Amino acid sequence: MKKFQNILTQIENHLGCLTLNRQNENNALDIKTSKEVYEGLKELEQDQSVRVILIQSNQKFFSPGADIKELSRLNSSSAKAEGLFNFFDKIKEIKIPIIAAVNGYALGGGMELALMCDLIIASKEAKFSQPEVNLGLVPGMGGTQRLKYYLG
Numbered sequence: 001m002k003k004f005q006n007i008l009t010q011i012e013n014h015l016g017c018l019t020l021n022r023q024n025e026n027n028a029l030d031i032k033t034s035k036e037v038y039e040g041l042k043e044l045e046q047d048q049s050v051r052v053i054l055i056q057s058n059q060k061f062f063s064p065g066a067d068i069k070e071l072s073r074l075n076s077s078s079a080k081a082e083g084l085f086n087f088f089d090k091i092k093e094i095k096i097p098i099i100a101a102v103n104g105y106a107l108g109g110g111m112e113l114a115l116m117c118d119l120i121i122a123s124k125e126a127k128f129s130q131p132e133v134n135l136g137l138v139p140g141m142g143g144t145q146r147l148k149y150y151l152g
Contacts, residue, residue: 002043006033008058009040014051016044019058027057029109030067031087037113038087041094053094055117056101062126065108091116102126 001009008019018040020027027033037055044053057063088109091098100106100114103123111128114120122128 016050026061028067062106063110
């Protein structure tokens with residue numbers, strides 16, 4: 001398996017595990033991490049032994065969402081040029097089931113990543129929020145559209 005900087009991947013008993021591992025940033029989702037998440041999912045999908053993929057975290061944050069430091073240096077044209085949301089849009093290409101295991105905070109883009117999965121398993125400590133709406137922003141990865149499928 002390929003070595004990644006911000007995620008860990010492993011396979012055990014037909015289960016492909018992708019662990020968000022950007023510890024110094026509480027698993028904030030920057031462009032590089034979003035690319036690694038997609039590449040890790042594709043790699044796990046291509047392994048014939050994997051029947052389902054689990055996305056999880058290794059700390060109290062599943063993910064707080066977008067990396068604010070990265071966003072502060074981007075404007076709309078540079079965000080588009082650098083592919084800010086390109087890789088998350090490709091997650092729908094994965095053909096095997098993806099489960100999000102959320103234990104802790106899944107905020108903004110972290111919640112949207114969980115919503116992209118086929119199933120969410122949340123602990124009692126899980127907290128979901130789209131705080132960007134309090135700033136007058138629309139969730140950038142389709143969170144409002146996906147949320148209706150989970151809430152009805």
